[in-house]
Amino acid sequence: MKNKYSLNEAREKAGYSVKESALVMGITEDELLMAESTPSEVSIHKAIKLSELYNLPTSLIMWNTMDI
Numbered sequence: 001m002k003n004k005y006s007l008n009e010a011r012e013k014a015g016y017s018v019k020e021s022a023l024v025m026g027i028t029e030d031e032l033l034m035a036e037s038t039p040s041e042v043s044i045h046k047a048i049k050l051s052e053l054y055n056l057p058t059s060l061i062m063w064n065t066m067d068i
Helices: 007-014 018-025 029-037 044-053
Strands: none
Touching: 007 029, 007 044, 018 029, 018 044
């Protein structure tokens, strides 16, 4: 198992497209892509919801560049 996943990797690992994830999250595709490109800006509420959707604990998702 990989140490940490980017949001993009977590989404793909879970088998979701951008469109599907955005729909389930109740956000636009652009908002999801923005979250994937700047994960440090994701609210705690959305971070928890994304980790649940992708079936990964928040500790296994990279939320900032210090995680790299």
